[in-house]
Amino acid sequence: MPRRLHSLRSLLALAASTVIIGLALTACTPQPTADPEPSGEPAVSSAPTTTPAPEPSFHPDGTAEDNLPVFTKIVEQVGASPENVSGRAYIDALVAAGFDRAGMQVTEDGTTVGNPAESIQFSVRWGEDLCLVGQVGPSTGAPVTMIMDQLAEGRCLIGNTRPIDW
Incomplete structure (x- = not known):
């Protein structure tokens, strides 16, 4: 025992x-504590609030830098559409936003043997010495936009471009 x-x-x-x-x-x-006297007011969140960024807009009297965001937005929108390899679609959308058709250039949508172009370029002359330039197509992946210096005679693109006569 x-x-x-x-x-x-x-x-x-x-x-x-x-x-x-x-x-x-x-x-x-730690144990949860109950509010002994609820105030009846909604709880205030301490999480930071974010204000959505304003939509980019066209500034006819602004600089090329001021207008690059709206140029880029338009290029991205057309690039996401079924007309993403149509130079005319980009020109028409840029004109609709307020850009000057007379200062634009666009390359051909196809090659000289009838194949779709690997990329197309389009531009808007801005002021006396700058250009807003876009490039899209299978060879570029995502649409590309940038500000570049103008070339001789106020041109923005090198090589042959097509008339914007529509």
Whole structure:
């Protein structure tokens, strides 16, 4: 019997230790607190709020830098449309936004042997020395837009361009 009594005491001591440790851990765990008197007002969030960026817009008296965002937006919109490899679609969209058709250039949509062009370029002359230039097509991946210096005679694109006569 002394051996049984010793085992029973050990078992009781182990159980008591487990209960004490469990109580100690529970006491250390933060407990949720209830608002004793709800105010009835909505909770104020501490999360920062973001204001959506304004839509880019055309600035006829602005700089090339001022107008690059709207030029880019138009190029991206046409680039996401079924007419994404039609130079005319880009020119028409830029004219609709306010850009001057007389200052534009566009390359051909196809090659001299009738294949679709790997890329097409289009541009808008801006002021006396700058151009807004876009390039799209299978070889470029995503549409590309940039500001470049004008070339000789106020041109923006190198090589042959097609007349914008529509």
